[in-house]
Amino acid sequence: MPRVDTVVECPVHDSFRVQQAAGLFDVPLADRASERFTVDLPDLDEDWRIGLIVGPSGSGKTTVARRAYGDQLFESADWPADRAVVDAFAPLGVRDTVGLLTAVGFSSPPSWIKPYRVLSRGEQFRCDLARALAMAGGNSAGQQPRANSQLVVFDEFTSVVDRNVARVCSAAVAKAIRGGRVNKRFVAVTCHYDVARAG
Incomplete structure (x- = not known):
């Protein structure tokens, strides 16, 4: 360890x-x-898929995550101002993009065709989460993740959404990862303990 x-x-x-x-x-x-x-922390060579770094605000969660996982810590990506959300996931195909958006609990086709900037903060959070999953390593279901190549570390997980949405999103992500639909390892960094029970 x-x-x-x-x-x-x-x-x-x-x-x-x-x-x-x-x-x-x-x-x-x-x-x-x-x-x-x-x-x-658990070793990346151990058999695990989902991790959680949780603690009160100011307790060093981000510092620990950055030290442990370095560039695997997702930093918000730029979104095109004049393009639909689904356009920002290229080169992924539309079916893979829809699969990722659905996997993070964002199942709203009318919102997928809008620009990121007009979405609610909760919708933007789920788009960022889907984009973080898309940007890390490969996407093929059924393959086991290898060390850091398919690790996603997401800071401020569920911080901008209400607690019901947070639990639904956490459960959706956990189900997608454990079920092999999203072939990643995922570490959530948050001050909210309720997501542990949801996932």
Whole structure:
């Protein structure tokens, strides 16, 4: 089991207001603020498909995910302003695109033909999730994922959707991955514990 042990630091800029705020709450001041995160994670050579990094806001989830998985951490992609959502998944075929959109709980053909910018935040979240799955490795069902090649790590998972949509989306993604319809490994990074019960 690999261990992530990382320290993050930033300078503390001394000012009257900083000293005042620190004094109000007895916060010791130094030249730099630092925090250490130590976490044991399953090895990528082990047999697992879905992972979850969960904890309260500011607890180091993104830092741990970035340290453990590097460029596998999905960063929001640019969406064309004047094209339909389905156009942004090329070179995937339309059937594969529809399969991914459905797999993340976004089953709305009228919304698929709209530009990303006009969709609701919840619809945009599901489009981003489908795009993250599309951009990682191969898509052939039935093949076992190999190490990092088909790993998707998604930060702020379900943060912008209501909790009912979050649970439905989590269950849909888990079903698609466990059932082999989406041939990926998936790690959700979130402060919401309810998605663990849904998936």
